[in-house]
Amino acid sequence: MASLISDTEPPSHPHPSSTDLLRRKKRLSASSSASVTTGDDGDSHHARWRSEKQQRNYSAKLIQALQQVRLGSSSSSSAAATPSPKRGKAVREAADRALAVSARGRTLWSRAILANRIKLKFRKQKQPRPAAAIPAVITTTGSISSSGGGGRRSWKKRRVTVVKLNKKSIPTVNRKVRVLGRLVPGCRKESVPVILEEATDYIQALEMQVRAMKSLAELLSGSNSAPTRPI
């Protein structure tokens, strides 16, 4: 996976410290991933976002952020030339991209993030999922279609019928699921169970992202205030 990350972001600057950093990063990530062997990666993706993935996303994001900073500082020599919201957004986008890359393309939202960043207009088709959490959604030509009507796509016809039970308020649940689908990237027009599953993975990924960025910020702020640290 480290090679995949370096493929997407080729180090354009032959600065010795950055390449040194990259090499050290790969060694660190390789050693950490080798030490932490998760045997339940296929079973529950809860553990995935908490163990070795964290290290990988961390290192990937560091590389990204470094390059962003490089570009920012090289283009503007004077301080505060670039407005801070632009830099903040660049950091956010780099973090999101690193997060999506570390998802290994198995989830819909990660593919949507990467597709949006590269400005491609076509969406890849979903890979066949080995997990049996959701049974196969077969297209039906039933008369009852999911409310909202946003499931029309020209290249893929998929209509899901939801069994209407009397105890639940189906329109409310559907409406909220639609709102949730708008929050999760790439799930705007998906069916209800797809949105729910994507949301579970997305929330865990976001939590990990927050954790990693927080620790990174604390590292930086700690080192900035105290330049000499006991190693």
Place this chain on the structure above:
Amino acid sequence: MSGRRSRPRQSSGTTRISEDQINDLVIKLQQLLPELGDSHRSDKVSAARVLQDTCNYIRNLHREVDDISERLSELLANSDTAQAALIRSLLTQ
């Protein structure tokens, strides 16, 4: 939530998303939420509530990420110090 029974009315060639599956997904989602993750309240919270809290939680996470990235961008503004700090942090880890 009593009376959960999906009755397939159509032909056997079609598969419908039953309420049970959606319920399972919602329960899984609920376990992730910070406030509703308690196991003893698993069948007392409605799905709409879980979904609403999920939306709020995702919005909160987005905002938190934005704030932290703002902070990071300011910290990374001084590139020399940041370079040395990052190298040092990697060495210590």
